[in-house]
Amino acid sequence: MQVSFKIFRQQPNSTPSFQTYTLEVEPGNTILDCLNRIKWELDGTLAFRKNCRNTICGSCAMRINGRSALACKENVGSELARFSHGADTQIPEIIVAPMGNMPVMKDLVVDMTSFWDNLEAVDPYVSTSARQIPEREFLQTPEERSRLDASGNCILCGACYSECNARTVDPSFVGPHALAKAQRLVDDSRDDTTEARLEKYNQGTQGVWGCTRCYMCNAVCPMDVAPMDRIGEIKQEILERKNAQASRSIRHRKVLIDLVKQGGWIDERKFGLYVVGNYFRDLRGLMSLVPLGLRMLAKGKFPATFEPSEGTLEVRSLIEAVQASEQ
Template sequence: MANIEKKRVNFKVFRFNSETDYLPHYIEYEMEVAPGEVMLDILNRIKWEHDGSFSYRRSCRHGICGSCAIKVNGKATLACKDRVMDLVEIFGDELVVEPQNKARAIKDMVIDKKDFWSKYNSVNPFLTTEIDEHPEKENIVMPEEAEKLEEADYCIQCGNCYYSCPAVQVNEDYLGPAALALTWRFNADKRDEAKRERLETVNEIGPGIWDCVKCFECAEACPKELNPIGKITKLHLQTFEEDMAKDNVAVRHAVGFKHSIDKHGILDEGELVKYSEGLIGVLKHVPEAIAMYKKGKIVLPWNMPKSKNLDEIKKLVKSVSTAKFKGK
């Protein structure tokens, strides 16, 4: 039998019981870890070999049910999929094991996911269509139509993207990447008839797509590589295609971005502020603008250079643009 090289790893594990503890604490467990072991093996060993009261969620052990999501050294992790050795390679041999959101901990790794589920439910997460009770043939979706979903239907509702999203942390109304990816899943389905209703919901400032700060954390966190931010961008485009984009600062920012690239081939930060926030907005930002100018980050409007590939860039912008925003 091949010699399997084990490694000693120190696991510093978050422990908290909301019924008895005022504050959480951490307990350390040092273990020999074999190369093939995943984080769920470690959670099982803590429970089975050290402390039967240790609590965590798991069910399928195959990356399907989404229940075993935790954080390791702050990294969103699907415990039954992520190998310990891969995490050791990134963080070294001390791993801090925590629930997805410490503020929502009920017991150890188990958190209250009510916020996640209520937002998930708020986007009509089901196919809405008139059903013929006695259809004569199947309503088949062709492969090229199914491709438009971009695998959003593979979401396992683990919540890793949601509990890694900084916009959710600062704005409790924000629906978050999972609910928005799900919105895309049904809005891209050609059988669905509730596209505009869902867009009404996700087009609102506060809960909706315009509050995403495009940090790509959700893409990093997703164990199914579903790239939720990509779907949010598709929803931006869909609001334009459906002529539902509203005249607000976020939409003007998106349109101003395109306008600037179309005009200069590169981003004109100053013009973007003017486009998004108007002249009063420009006045508000004068102190920052002076500081940026001094550091050479922006130039005066009349000195704004143009890309030498401007013609190519214009063609590119034209070929991908679907934007319909009144007056722009």
């Protein structure tokens, strides 16, 4: 069958555009197979990264039909089945573009400097400086090793970083790839700097609190690392060590849980006062809420009362059961 490949093209210091190539392909052909054919048979100037062709190295990550994926993993049949095409479309089309959140160097090749720099920022190496056992291996039990399975599957392809909305709006955020690696070190029984790591990952929006939980990193990860879940595990470790006075980010999470336990859902009247106003301790925070409060009152959107949900007791028991199991 014939398929059109609409490919993003850009030379240094030039305006980007899309160029379309038509190939006779089979449904089982991977997108990388097709890109190779375009380069070898139609246009030798097309630039893209590749290496193993077997979902191992992560080199061929790019945006395929609007989402970041590995070109060697996705095939023509699955891509065409993923989207419905209009009746007037005689030849189905697959759109290929470079990854996001990184500047384009040429065509589908991006500059991954920020990706690697942010990975380095979380110090992704096991520290054993406090264990002076030079003639022995640091052995782990199967249970200890199993805690590292998910994060250990990361191949650093950059798909999660490309789709990270938090990274798009906040350049200080290190990204889901870095924090997934960070979680591996937090859970690694051989590492002796857990407390220092948690303090580092707890710093402002560049650490775990910068994650907006949009789920995009989980959705596009080709290795099922689930970076958002790994970030959540680091948050939980921090929350277990900190009280509500430690920071607004920690207070946000603790207040949310407490209010849901009390009423089945969030009492919006209390949420801002407790989080931003720090339980009436932060005068500046309270004053910052006044303009919003006045606008809400003027528009009749400030609830005068709060009614707990019908399932409050069930919600409370579920939260307490989860908390008990974690302890």
